[in-house]
Amino acid sequence: MENKEEILTLLNSENPELFAEAAEKIKNEGDLTIIPKLFDLLTASKEHRTTTGIINLLADIKNSGFVPLLIERIKTSSHPANKSVLLRICWESSLDFSAYAEEFINILKNDDFIVALEAATALENMEHIEHGRKTFLLSQLKQIRTTDEKQFLIDNILNTWSQEEKQGD
Numbered sequence: 001m002e003n004k005e006e007i008l009t010l011l012n013s014e015n016p017e018l019f020a021e022a023a024e025k026i027k028n029e030g031d032l033t034i035i036p037k038l039f040d041l042l043t044a045s046k047e048h049r050t051t052t053g054i055i056n057l058l059a060d061i062k063n064s065g066f067v068p069l070l071i072e073r074i075k076t077s078s079h080p081a082n083k084s085v086l087l088r089i090c091w092e093s094s095l096d097f098s099a100y101a102e103e104f105i106n107i108l109k110n111d112d113f114i115v116a117l118e119a120a121t122a123l124e125n126m127e128h129i130e131h132g133r134k135t136f137l138l139s140q141l142k143q144i145r146t147t148d149e150k151q152f153l154i155d156n157i158l159n160t161w162s163q164e165e166k167q168g169d
Contacts (some may be wrong), residue, residue, distance in 0.1 A: 004034050008041060012050060019050065023057050035069050043082045055085060059092035066093075068094050074107075079130050080115050083107075087118030091125045098126045101137050108153065109144050120153035134161060
């Protein structure tokens with residue numbers, strides 16, 4: 001990608017047409033080196049349209065190399081609102097995040113409810129977890145002791161995954 005700073009400036013524009021032009025350039029010419037800047041812009045933006053546009057752009061990425069970049073940013077994010085937005089990208093994405101299921105379980109267990117809700121949604125949408133590993137993850141989920149709100153999230157995952165396991169038999 002030729003001029004990342006110019007593209008980032010366009011993304012930060014309040015002009016929807018300039019934003020769309022920049023997003024299209026990223027989709028067509030983009031490489032993963034712009035991702036950290038997009039994360040920074042996402043967490044710094046106060047404009048709802050910009051935030052939504054960047055979330056949609058990131059969720060549309062098809063390069064599997066994006067997965068570890070996003071997971072690393074989630075791990076290092078200390079602000080719940082930012083972490084929540086990053087987790088939303090995981091479940092909106094068509095990429096496979098199942099290799100990081102344990103990370104999502106830890107977030108579900110240790111973070112506040114809104115962040116836990118996003119992690120739970122990501123877990124519920126994971127489709128590529130091998131049977132033996134899913135059994136292990138189910139046992140981890142069953143061992144979590146938490147608030148009633150979070151227990152509701154855990155119970156939903158347990159029900160979804162248990163039904164999938166039965167259908168797979």
